[in-house]
Amino acid sequence: GAVVSQHPSRVICKSGTSVKIECRSLDFQATTMFWYRQFPKQSLMLMATSNEGSKATYEQGVEKDKFLINHASLTLSTLTVTSAHPEDSSFYICSALARSTDTQYFGPGTRLTVL
Amino acid sequence: GNSVTQMEGPVTLSEEAFLTINCTYTATGYPSLFWYVQYPGEGLQLLLKATKADDKGSNKGFEATYRKETTSFHLEKGSVQVSDSAVYFCALRYNFNKFYFGSGTKLNVKP
Numbered sequence: 001g002a003v004v005s006q007h008p009s010r011v012i013c014k015s016g017t018s019v020k021i022e023c024r025s026l027d028f029q030a031t032t033m034f035w036y037r038q039f040p041k042q043s044l045m046l047m048a049t050s051n052e053g054s055k056a057t058y059e060q061g062v063e064k065d066k067f068l069i070n071h072a073s074l075t076l077s078t079l080t081v082t083s084a085h086p087e088d089s090s091f092y093i094c095s096a097l098a099r100s101t102d103t104q105y106f107g108p109g110t111r112l113t114v115l
Numbered sequence: 116g117n118s119v120t121q122m123e124g125p126v127t128l129s130e131e132a133f134l135t136i137n138c139t140y141t142a143t144g145y146p147s148l149f150w151y152v153q154y155p156g157e158g159l160q161l162l163l164k165a166t167k168a169d170d171k172g173s174n175k176g177f178e179a180t181y182r183k184e185t186t187s188f189h190l191e192k193g194s195v196q197v198s199d200s201a202v203y204f205c206a207l208r209y210n211f212n213k214f215y216f217g218s219g220t221k222l223n224v225k226p
Contacts, residue, residue, distance in 0.1 A: 004158060032212065043119070043216040044159075044204070093158070097212055104212065106151070106159035 002028050004096050006107035013084055014115055021079045021110045023094030029074035030096035034104070035067070038091040050077040084114040117142045121205045121217035128195055128224050136190040136220045138179075138205035146207040148172075148181050148188040153202045153219070162190075162203070195224045 003026040013019050023033055031052045036044040048069050049057045056069035066088075068080040077096075081088050093109040121138040128134060140148065147166045151159040163172030168183035177192045188205060205217040 006158075034212075034214075036216075041218065043218040044214075046213055046215075049213065095159075103161060104214070105161075108156065108158040 002026075002096075002098050002101075002103075002105040004094065004105045004107040006092075006094055006110050008110060009108065010111045010113075012113045012115065015085055016083055018080055018082045019084055019112060021081075021092055021094075021112075023077045023079070023096070023107055025075045025096040025098075025105070028096070028098045028100070028105075030077075030098065031074060032097040033071060033077040034095045034097075035069060035077070035079050036093040036095070038093060038109070044093060047079075081112065084112070086114045088112065089114045117146070117207060117209055117215045119205050119207055119215050119217040121203075121220055123218070124202075124221040126220060126222050128222070130197055130224055130226050131194045132224075134190070134192040134195045134199075134222070136203055136205075136222070138188045138190065138217060140186050140188065140205075140207050140215075142186075142207055142209060142215075144209065145183075146209045148179070149206040149208065149214075150177070150179055150188070150190050151204040151206060151216075153204065155201070159204060195222070197224045197226050200224045 007022045033050040035047045038044045050071040052071045058064045071077040095104045095106045149164045150162040152162045163174040165172040165181035171180045179190045202219045
């Protein structure tokens with residue numbers, strides 16, 4: 001089946017620094033990717049929809065200047081958490097939409113810890 | 116608005132027991148409904164889906180029926196195996212592939 005990878009799988013950073021998370025569709029092209037955030041024992045919360053070659057669409061309450069999304073190619077989307085603070089610590093998950101099957105494939109997630 | 120509510124876990128069963136994980140939803144319009152499964156250390160995988168009322172999704176012995184009258188999409192399996200131990204997420208899809216997820220239910224199956 002289709003595979004989506006995320007890198008890094010875990011990252012620890014200091015407060016005030018920026019962290020970039022990559023999401024790649026390995027064997028299919030994805031014009032649309034999604035970024036989610038998951039808190040412990042809670043559901044995945046959609047943060048933004050990333051469209052190749054255009055600006056991302058952010059959900060209500062998500063700061064676009066805080067969470068920068070770039071979808072530069074049909075197989076890569078990046079999420080940059082700028083000036084990270086401890087409250088940004090979370091599990092970030094991306095998914096990619098395979099149009100041929102109308103199915104979303106999810107990455108394994110990235111655990112961000114901000115000290 | 117849209118939301119998904121699923122039963123809290125963890126659910127602990129013995130092998131070959133019957134499984135039900137409840138899921139109810141609220142939505143405007145007619146969403147598609149999904150169950151995803153997340154095995155330890157892996158990403159979410161689509162388990163089954165149903166796109167309209169009364170549809171039954173099934174896969175790997177699991178099944179769920181889209182019940183519009185009760186706004187439910189309960190997951191069932193007649194005989195669970197140890198390998199079914201995972202976290203199960205109920206989800207609805209709306210508005211160009213946006214998903215609302217439930218909080219997940221962890222299933223532990225003991226031999």
